[in-house]
Amino acid sequence: MKEYEAVTSIWLEMVPGMVEDAEKNGRGVDPWAFVRRCHKKLGALGLEMAIEQVMVFHQALRMSLFSHPQINVWDDTLTLSQLFNGLQHTPQEGAFIDQRFSDYLSVNSGRLPEMHWRRFEELTAEFFNRESFHDELGPGFNDDGVDVMGCKPDASPMANLLGLIQYKRVQAKVEKLVIKGLASDVQFEKAGYGVIVTTSTLSPGAKTTIESRGYPIRAVERDAVAKWLVQLLTPGTGLIRI
Numbered sequence: 001m002k003e004y005e006a007v008t009s010i011w012l013e014m015v016p017g018m019v020e021d022a023e024k025n026g027r028g029v030d031p032w033a034f035v036r037r038c039h040k041k042l043g044a045l046g047l048e049m050a051i052e053q054v055m056v057f058h059q060a061l062r063m064s065l066f067s068h069p070q071i072n073v074w075d076d077t078l079t080l081s082q083l084f085n086g087l088q089h090t091p092q093e094g095a096f097i098d099q100r101f102s103d104y105l106s107v108n109s110g111r112l113p114e115m116h117w118r119r120f121e122e123l124t125a126e127f128f129n130r131e132s133f134h135d136e137l138g139p140g141f142n143d144d145g146v147d148v149m150g151c152k153p154d155a156s157p158m159a160n161l162l163g164l165i166q167y168k169r170v171q172a173k174v175e176k177l178v179i180k181g182l183a184s185d186v187q188f189e190k191a192g193y194g195v196i197v198t199t200s201t202l203s204p205g206a207k208t209t210i211e212s213r214g215y216p217i218r219a220v221e222r223d224a225v226a227k228w229l230v231q232l233l234t235p236g237t238g239l240i241r242i
Contacts, residue, residue: 003042003045003046003049004049006038006041006042006046007038007042007046007049007050007053008053010034010037010038010041010050011034011050011053014033014034014037015034015057018030018031018033018034029057031050031054031057034050034053034054035047035050035051035054037050038050048227051227051230054230055230076092078098078100078101080104082101082119083101083104083105083115083116083119084111084114084115084116084119085116086116086117086118086119094126095125095126095129096122096123096125096126096129096137097119097122097123097125097126099232101119101123102123102126102229102232102233103232103233105123105229105232106229106230106232106233109225109226109229112169112199112222112225112226113169113170113171113199113200115169115199117167117169120167120169120199121137121167122137123232124165124167124197124225124228125137125165126232127228127231127232128165130231130232163191163192163193163194163195164182164185164186164189164191164193164194164195165194165195165197166178166182166185166194166195166196166197167197167198168196168197168198168199168200169198169199170198170199170200171199171200172200173200173201173202173203173206174196174198174200174201174202174203174206174219175203175205175206176203176205176206176208176209178196178206179196179202179206179209179210179215179217180209182194182196182217183213183215183216183217186215186216186217192216193216193217193218194215194216194217194218195217195218195219195220196217196218196219196220197220197225198219198220198221198222198225199222199225200221200222201221201222202219202221207219
């Protein structure tokens with residue numbers, strides 16, 4: 001209850017300023033200062049509640065008679081078989097994956113495990129790219145288990161390697177053997193850390209291995225990937241810019 005009241009109080013305090021800024025710049029409401037503040041003050045629960053508040057506000061605006069959502073007109077056609085069966089596609093909007101796939105998955109996150117493995121790699125690379133990482137997406141085969149090398153912005157990829165990212169689009173839990181392999185790659189490449197991104201979760205043994213051995217490994221599991229999709233929604237959709 002305390003957390004809910006705190007998030008509501010922050011929202012009521014900040015929303016007038018966010019709306020005013022949106023009216024000035026014409027780009028929609030940017031909620032991320034609100035989300036970051038809730039996360040800083042209340043931790044993971046605050047982050048979750050803030051995102052939920054933003055999505056409720058977003059949905060209310062989309063349903064409002066006074067809201068005029070931005071409509072994108074595309075000059076080509078995509079099929080879901082390109083998302084789920086791995087057929088070739090060239091993104092019309094997006095560095096790695098077409099924005100329409102990101103929008104579809106944002107409201108169909110339960111289908112993440114059904115994605116073709118290459119599309120899942122591209123989706124994750126797209127997220128890191130929008131977080132201002134310089135991504136180098138691997139070929140998808142003969143890559144020694146390293147799917148993406150993420151580097152600091154405007155830095156030499158070889159001299160300032162930041163992190164190695166490995167994707168696991170699987171139904172089963174990610175086991176400790178995968179963790180050990182990534183830790184070895186991080187050490188070999190002299191990277192800062194490794195990231196496991198999965199449509200599943202880590203097994204108890206995998207989590208214990210990370211903690212007991214002090215591996216610089218971070219895990220982004222199923223629920224966190226679903227939250228990423230919120231940030232990959234079409235920018236400027238409706239009156240709220242997510």
